[in-house]
Each structure stands twice: as C-alpha cells, then as structure tokens.
Amino acid sequence: MDVACIPFKETGYFSRLICDYLDQKEDLKPFYNRFPQIENFQDQIKEKEANFPSRRRAILVDAVEEQYKGLQVSELTQENISLLGDTKTFTVVTGHQLNLYTGPLYFLYKIVSTINLTKKLKETFPDYNFVPIYWMATEDHDFDEINYFNFKGQKVQWNKEASGAVGALNTEGLEAVFQTFSAGLGNSTSAEHLKNLFQAAYLEHNTLTEATRFLANALFGEFGLVIVDGDDSNLKKELVPYAKQDIFENIPFDLVTTSINGLSKVSTDYKIQVNPREINYFYHKDGIRERIVGKDGNFEVSNTDIKFTKQELEKELEQFPERFSPNVIGRPLYQEIVLPNLCYIGGGGELAYWLELKAYFNALEVTFPMLLLRNSALIMTEKQNGKVEKLGLKIPDLFLKQNSFINKKIREISNIDIDFAPQKKHLEEQFEAMYKLAEETDKSFIGAVKAQEVKQKKGLDALEKRLLQAQKRKLRDHVIRMTDIQNALFPNRSLQERQLNFSEVYLEIGERLIPNLMESLDPLAGKFLILKD
Structure with a gap:
C-alpha cells in the first residue's frame, strides 16, 4: 500500500485533549509517565523491571496456558507465552470489547499497532523480549455496545436478552446472524473465507469469550499475538490487596477526582471521559455483574438482595477473588499489576481516561505505562x-x-x-x-x-x-x-x-488486508495515515 499522512489535529476528528497530548503540551506532562518515543522506552523498561515481582510471571504463564487449552496455537504465540516467564520479557497491550465479528475496523488497527511496536522495540533493544497482548474485556456488561457490526450500510445485529458479563454469554442465536451476514457476502473466494471464519468462531464455540479468542487468534496468531482474559481466579488473587484499598479506603475516588479537577484547570475544553465511584468494583457471580456500594458501614450489591458486613466482604474477596470485577477505573490498574507491561495502545477516548489515573498508580506504587494513540487510517x-x-x-x-x-x-x-x-x-x-x-x-x-x-x-x-x-x-x-x-x-x-x-474491506482487498496493514502501519508515526491499495 502507498502511505500518505495528515496531522491528527487537521482531520477534525480528534479531541483537543488528545491533540494537546500529541503535541506534548507542558501542562499535561504531570498526567503521564513518559511520552511514547522509542528512546524513552529504555527508562520505562528499567522502571518496570524494578517494580514487577518475578513471581507474578509464573502465575501469568500458567493462567494464559490454561486459557489457550484446546486452541490451535502458532509457534510464535506459544513461544511468546513461554517468554512471559522470563524476567527480560515485557509486554505491549491493547484492550477491546468483545464486539461481534470484531466490530469496527479499528479493532485491527489496535492489534496491528501493538504487534508492530513490539517489533520496533526488539530491533532497538535486542537484549529484551517484547510480547503483544490483546486484553479481552470479557467482564464488560454493555451488551448493546457489542452485539452488532455494520456491513454495507446495514447493521448486522445479534438479538438476544442478555445480562451480566458479556464474555460468559452463550452463542445461541448467532446462526441467524450468520445467515443474514452470509446472504450479503456473495460467493467470491474472499466471501467464502469470511463465512468460514464467522462460522468457526461463533457457531463452533459455546461462549462469546471462546469465540472472540478463536477469532483474534485466527487473524493474528501467526504474528505472535497473546490473548489474555482477565476474568481469571488466579490472576485476580494478585488484585486482592489493591481491591481492598479501593473498596475499604476509597483511594482511587479521591485521587482520580483530584486529577480530573487538574485536567479541567489545564483546559475547559477537555472532556472528562469517566468519573470514579467511591467503590470501583462490581460483584460478579451467577450471571450478575452489579456495583458494590457502601451503606451505613456495610456493603450492598445494587439491584440484588446481596449484603455484606465489612468483615464478610473482606472474607469473600480473599476466598473468591474472581467474584470481584473492576470497572473502567480499576481495570487499567489490574492489567498493569498482572502484566510486565510497558505501553498501553488505545484510541483517543481510552487515552483520555488513562490520563486521569497516574496519581492513583503513583500512590499504589504501580508503574504507570506509556500511553500510545493507536494507528488511525483511511483505506482507499x-x-x-x-x-x-x-x-x-x-x-x-x-x-x-x-x-x-x-x-x-x-x-x-x-x-x-x-x-x-x-x-x-x-x-x-x-x-x-x-x-x-x-x-x-x-x-x-x-x-x-x-x-x-x-x-x-x-x-x-x-x-x-x-x-x-x-x-x-x-x-x-x-x-x-x-x-x-x-x-x-x-x-x-x-x-x-x-x-x-473489516469484512467489507476484506471483500475488496482479500487475504492481503492484514499483511498490508502490518507493513503499512507505523505505531510511532504520530499522524493519521491514508493507505492507498
């Protein structure tokens, strides 16, 4: 593909906050750790190396290997999973919801940006290993945000009554979606591949988590992508001390609120992306995922009859950590606790809420990752x-x-x-x-x-x-x-x-799509890209 570019601020599609961040505006520097330039990664590596307990690596490797059981894994992905146990290995992470059939096209850009950054890091720092991670947002419960994708100007939608974490949803009803989608694809070689991929992912797996893992692995496994599901009991055991500080001391509520006020003082044009709650955890059990709220010294689970005393809730957290699900404020911390991570790659909205979190990370002595705006592109x-x-x-x-x-x-x-x-x-x-x-x-x-x-x-x-x-x-x-x-x-x-x-573009470009993206998307370009096929 021929590649042209345009500054993000000249597109008219990116917020004032993100444009100021990309310009490294002086007043924003207290809200992030290091700007994502290749020369800054050396210090980020050293900081994370000193601040990530090596015992967590074995826990991570065991958890990921368990999650991959029954899935055909490429040699490079298997090697990367094993490398996570090495103290010289670090990760680059992107996260995304479990959107039906990947949802919007930028899902591909996020993962390609992540993989390509690990390649650049290996070239620059050959003594270390770098693993690309896709963190699946399996615990989100916003089903209406992920139950469709657009195809040829129409919404292809999964009509289903759903509650609780979307990752646990069974895939019943997706046969009808498949029929609708297939009818508009035609019979080309590319169309047949898209049909087979959808069928193998969603009609041959029982849950949305399994289907999404299969799909992401089918698209990117050959490039060494490692897929992580945070809804894991062993990983969440590492979160327990931090969850206690949130639930019983309300530490993030105070610190993130202060950061939000600080950002507002930098510019009134900055849109606040998320606001913290006094408790940033949901109770996650038997198909429910509802907020934990404090009341008169005790605790309740919203929209249920479930109640706890402080002692009972603390015991529940110790015995069943998998029942505690962090919200949008708590999830970034969880991710950085269990991964030897250097950099988070996300869209403008994601980076906007990450910029609210640095003081919270500092207080808990967790290394704050570098924040990189994912590649954005227009394919012609x-x-x-x-x-x-x-x-x-x-x-x-x-x-x-x-x-x-x-x-x-x-x-x-x-x-x-x-x-x-x-x-x-x-x-x-x-x-x-x-x-x-x-x-x-x-x-x-x-x-x-x-x-x-x-x-x-x-x-x-x-x-x-x-x-x-x-x-x-x-x-x-x-x-x-x-x-x-x-x-x-x-x-x-x-x-x-x-x-x-992505299917709409795949029909035009075919199997060259992802290899062309891998070749064309420079994660450190710092500009909006125009890709001419």
Missing part, C-alpha cells in the same frame, strides 16, 4: 483512489465538513472568482476612513457607521453564497461525484474505521 481502494485523482481532490480536503469541502472545490474549479475576500478588505478600508471622520466630527455616529459596515458585509456574504449556489447547480454532476466519494470514504460523516467492519 484502487478504484476510489482513481476517482479522487480524476476529480483533482486533495486528501486533506476530504476531511473537511461536506459543505466546506464542496464550497472550497467549487471555488477552485469555477471559471469565475467566487471569493469576495478582496472586496471585503476594500470595504473595511473604506469604512476605516468613515470611522476616522466620525471620530473627528461626532462620535455618536460611530455606531451608525458600524451598523452600515455590518449590513454591507452581510450583503456581500449573501451575494457570495448565491453565486456559489448558482455554480453548484452549474457544476451539479461534479458536486455529486465529489460527495459520493466523500460519503464512501467517510460513511455517516464519520471516520471509516469507526463505521466499517
């Missing part, structure tokens, strides 16, 4: 690229809001000049003389002069707008072709990666 097929070139469109212009995009292009191709900026400047110069005259004669006339200036500028704006509309009608066919290609590349006026499922 050969046919789409041909249309863009034929229309004489510039890549940055495609990211404009559609009305601005059309107006800018109409001005460029029109055989008359529909830019009244010179006239407006001339008008302002004329009114400067009138303001001076009013100032010297009667200052009360300044308001009248101002009103007249505003009126005449509005008149020029209206005339400019009418001329543009006339040219749009005259160039109607060109406008239609422009909007068609922009709508194809930005479905629903959104980034392609947030709307399309």
Whole structure:
C-alpha cells in the first residue's frame, strides 16, 4: 500500500485533549509517565523491571496456558507465552470489547499497532523480549455496545436478552446472524473465507469469550499475538490487596477526582471521559455483574438482595477473588499489576481516561505505562483512489465538513472568482476612513457607521453564497461525484474505521488486508495515515 499522512489535529476528528497530548503540551506532562518515543522506552523498561515481582510471571504463564487449552496455537504465540516467564520479557497491550465479528475496523488497527511496536522495540533493544497482548474485556456488561457490526450500510445485529458479563454469554442465536451476514457476502473466494471464519468462531464455540479468542487468534496468531482474559481466579488473587484499598479506603475516588479537577484547570475544553465511584468494583457471580456500594458501614450489591458486613466482604474477596470485577477505573490498574507491561495502545477516548489515573498508580506504587494513540487510517481502494485523482481532490480536503469541502472545490474549479475576500478588505478600508471622520466630527455616529459596515458585509456574504449556489447547480454532476466519494470514504460523516467492519474491506482487498496493514502501519508515526491499495 502507498502511505500518505495528515496531522491528527487537521482531520477534525480528534479531541483537543488528545491533540494537546500529541503535541506534548507542558501542562499535561504531570498526567503521564513518559511520552511514547522509542528512546524513552529504555527508562520505562528499567522502571518496570524494578517494580514487577518475578513471581507474578509464573502465575501469568500458567493462567494464559490454561486459557489457550484446546486452541490451535502458532509457534510464535506459544513461544511468546513461554517468554512471559522470563524476567527480560515485557509486554505491549491493547484492550477491546468483545464486539461481534470484531466490530469496527479499528479493532485491527489496535492489534496491528501493538504487534508492530513490539517489533520496533526488539530491533532497538535486542537484549529484551517484547510480547503483544490483546486484553479481552470479557467482564464488560454493555451488551448493546457489542452485539452488532455494520456491513454495507446495514447493521448486522445479534438479538438476544442478555445480562451480566458479556464474555460468559452463550452463542445461541448467532446462526441467524450468520445467515443474514452470509446472504450479503456473495460467493467470491474472499466471501467464502469470511463465512468460514464467522462460522468457526461463533457457531463452533459455546461462549462469546471462546469465540472472540478463536477469532483474534485466527487473524493474528501467526504474528505472535497473546490473548489474555482477565476474568481469571488466579490472576485476580494478585488484585486482592489493591481491591481492598479501593473498596475499604476509597483511594482511587479521591485521587482520580483530584486529577480530573487538574485536567479541567489545564483546559475547559477537555472532556472528562469517566468519573470514579467511591467503590470501583462490581460483584460478579451467577450471571450478575452489579456495583458494590457502601451503606451505613456495610456493603450492598445494587439491584440484588446481596449484603455484606465489612468483615464478610473482606472474607469473600480473599476466598473468591474472581467474584470481584473492576470497572473502567480499576481495570487499567489490574492489567498493569498482572502484566510486565510497558505501553498501553488505545484510541483517543481510552487515552483520555488513562490520563486521569497516574496519581492513583503513583500512590499504589504501580508503574504507570506509556500511553500510545493507536494507528488511525483511511483505506482507499484502487478504484476510489482513481476517482479522487480524476476529480483533482486533495486528501486533506476530504476531511473537511461536506459543505466546506464542496464550497472550497467549487471555488477552485469555477471559471469565475467566487471569493469576495478582496472586496471585503476594500470595504473595511473604506469604512476605516468613515470611522476616522466620525471620530473627528461626532462620535455618536460611530455606531451608525458600524451598523452600515455590518449590513454591507452581510450583503456581500449573501451575494457570495448565491453565486456559489448558482455554480453548484452549474457544476451539479461534479458536486455529486465529489460527495459520493466523500460519503464512501467517510460513511455517516464519520471516520471509516469507526463505521466499517473489516469484512467489507476484506471483500475488496482479500487475504492481503492484514499483511498490508502490518507493513503499512507505523505505531510511532504520530499522524493519521491514508493507505492507498
């Protein structure tokens, strides 16, 4: 693939907070550890090496090997699992929900970014090993967020009554989804591969966790990806001391709240992604996952009759750690406790809430990972690229809001000049003389002069707008072709990666898709990428 790029801030699709982070704004530096540049990883390695108990490695390896039982594993993945036991091995992690058939296209970008960063690290620091990790969000209970994917402009949805952690959901009902999906795929070689992959993942496994692990392994196992499920009793035993500090001392509530206030002082434009609760754990048992709340010195599980005294809850935590599920505030800490991790790779929204957590990590003496914005990309097929070139469109212009995009292009191709900026400047110069005259004669006339200036500028704006509309009608066919290609590349006026499922691109590109992404996505590029097939 040919690769072009555009700064993230020029796309119009990334928040002020993330753009400031990428610019390494000075006021944001207290909220992260080290910026993800290759030369900064040396110190991150040393810090994590000194701060990660070696005994946790054996626990991690045993847990992952148990989770992989019955799954066909590539030699590279098996080697990486074994390497996790080595004190010279570190991880790079991305996490994602268990979206049906991977959900949005950016699922692939997250994992490719993660794998490619481990390769870069190995090249730079050959004395160490680096393992790419996909942390499955099996304990999330937001079924409505993950029960569909978009395909050819339609929502392919799994209609099912669901509660509790999504990873434990059985896969009943996905046969109907498969039939719907298959009907729109056609009979090409690529279509048959997509059908077989869906069938093997979802119709031959009992739970959503098993299906997602199979799918991610089928797509990325050959590149050494290791998939970790945090819903694991042995791993959660390591979380117990930290969970106690959350549940009984409310440490993250106070520290994260302070960090949120600090971020708000840096800029009022920063959107706060998540707010901490006094207790950031759910009770997770027998198909329920409900919040633990304190009440009058005791504890209750929301929407149930389950109650505990402090002593009873502490005993429950010690005996059954798997019944305690961290929320969005607690999960990052859990991940960094059980993994020898250096860097977390996520989207803008994820990094926004990670930036709230550093003081919390510091207080618990857990190394805060480097935070890397995942690769974002726009894939253009050969046919789409041909249309863009034929229309004489510039890549940055495609990211404009559609009305601005059309107006800018109409001005460029029109055989008359529909830019009244010179006239407006001339008008302002004329009114400067009138303001001076009013100032010297009667200052009360300044308001009248101002009103007249505003009126005449509005008149020029209206005339400019009418001329543009006339040219749009005259160039109607060109406008239609422009909007068609922009709508194809930005479905629903959104980034392609947030709307399309990988299957739609796979139909066009075929088995070259993932190898091409592996070759084209540079995790440290620091820019939005345009990939031309």
